[in-house]
Amino acid sequence: MQQVIAAQSATDGAEPQTDERVVPGQPDMWVFVLFEGLTFGAYFVVYMLYRMGNPELFLRSQARLNPEFGVANTLVLLTSSWFMARCVRSARRADYRAALVNVSLTVVCGLLFVGSKIFEWSMKIHQGLVFSTNEFFWFYYFLTAIHVLHVLIGFVVLGVVMYQLAGPARRSQEIVETGATYWHMVDFLWVIIFALIYVMR
Amino acid sequence: MSDEVPMTQDSGRRLALVWIGLSLITLLSWWLAGGRGHATFDRNAGITFGVLLLAAVKIRLIMTDFMEVRHAPPLLRRLTDGWIVLVIGSLLGIYAFGVGLRP
Numbered sequence: 001m002q003q004v005i006a007a008q009s010a011t012d013g014a015e016p017q018t019d020e021r022v023v024p025g026q027p028d029m030w031v032f033v034l035f036e037g038l039t040f041g042a043y044f045v046v047y048m049l050y051r052m053g054n055p056e057l058f059l060r061s062q063a064r065l066n067p068e069f070g071v072a073n074t075l076v077l078l079t080s081s082w083f084m085a086r087c088v089r090s091a092r093r094a095d096y097r098a099a100l101v102n103v104s105l106t107v108v109c110g111l112l113f114v115g116s117k118i119f120e121w122s123m124k125i126h127q128g129l130v131f132s133t134n135e136f137f138w139f140y141y142f143l144t145a146i147h148v149l150h151v152l153i154g155f156v157v158l159g160v161v162m163y164q165l166a167g168p169a170r171r172s173q174e175i176v177e178t179g180a181t182y183w184h185m186v187d188f189l190w191v192i193i194f195a196l197i198y199v200m201r
Numbered sequence: 202m203s204d205e206v207p208m209t210q211d212s213g214r215r216l217a218l219v220w221i222g223l224s225l226i227t228l229l230s231w232w233l234a235g236g237r238g239h240a241t242f243d244r245n246a247g248i249t250f251g252v253l254l255l256a257a258v259k260i261r262l263i264m265t266d267f268m269e270v271r272h273a274p275p276l277l278r279r280l281t282d283g284w285i286v287l288v289i290g291s292l293l294g295i296y297a298f299g300v301g302l303r304p
Contacts (some may be wrong), residue, residue: 022272022273022274023273023274023277024268024269024270024272024273030277034280034284037284037288038284041284041287041288041291044288044291044292045288045291045292045295046302048291048292048295048296049295049300049301049302050301050302051301052295052296052299052300052301052302053301053302053303054301054303055244055301059242059243059244060242062242063240063242067231067234067240071227071228071231074227075224075227078220078223078224078227078259078263079220079224081220081263081267082216082217082219082220082223082267084267085216085266085267086213086216088269089213089216177269180267180268181268184263184264184267184268187263187267188259188260188263188264191256191259191260191263192256192260192288192289194227194230194256195230195252195253195255195256196292198234199230199231199233199234199248199252200234200248200249200252200253200296201234201241201242201243201244201245201248201249
């Protein structure tokens with residue numbers, strides 16, 4: 001059913017734009033992903049420790065959030081990741097037009113995400129729920145803001161991918177995959193933030 | 202599934218199914234926590250374990266399929282799986298034992 005392309009040779013360092021390569025993108029990006037994963041992991045652990053120090057405060061504060069934002073944000077980011085995975089697949093098939101369309105849709109989802117976060121923050125600030133309100137809101141603003149910062153860096157990364165895809169002489173499957181790896185990291189970090197901030201009890 | 206399968210060109214359907222699965226799991230976690238308007242804000246270990254384990258499943262799907270880790274060498278798979286176990290395991294452990302910090 002599926003067309004199996006090319007060789008089984010798993011570990012030899014293959015050229016970009018072939019299908020034999022097995023580590024997606026540049027290995028350096030994976031080192032970065034693991035580093036970021038450990039950094040965010042530490043933030044999450046500190047959040048949980050503070051939360052367990054005063055569970056009632058966190059539950060009461062959580063009730064002041066609008067979980068619909070969290071759900072919508074998650075769906076938007078998951079969709080953006082799907083478009084990015086489709087971009088990688090299209091580029092691999094040398095369908096660069098489809099790859100460009102998909103990476104553009106990824107950017108649109110990212111913009112929706114950032115716009116929704118800004119709207120949510122201004123709503124909460126308007127309700128008097130600010131960074132200094134209590135420990136829950138420290139973490140709410142810190143975690144969501146540092147995550148949005150990573151989304152903004154993601155726009156630069158996606159810009160590089162678009163620039164690569166737009167010029168026939170510049171196309172590199174490796175760069176496309178490296179950018180995708182970064183973007184998916186932003187997505188899976190949000191999955192934990194969503195669970196910790198909006199839905200756990 | 203076999204780990205020996207090299208990257209294939211024909212994975213569009215699989216990607217779409219993964220995306221649908223991820224979205225459904227997200228809606229399931231929201232439903233677990235009470236959904237729109239019916240949420241309660243009492244300590245609930247069932248909800249917490251449920252949503253954090255569902256988060257682990259989602260992250261693993263993103264890594265294996267979107268990030269193509271299932272085609273990667275075993276080292277990368279072990280590192281990414283190890284990260285999920287470490288982070289989700291620590292969070293659930295702290296919650297389960299109620300280890301807390303007060304500022």
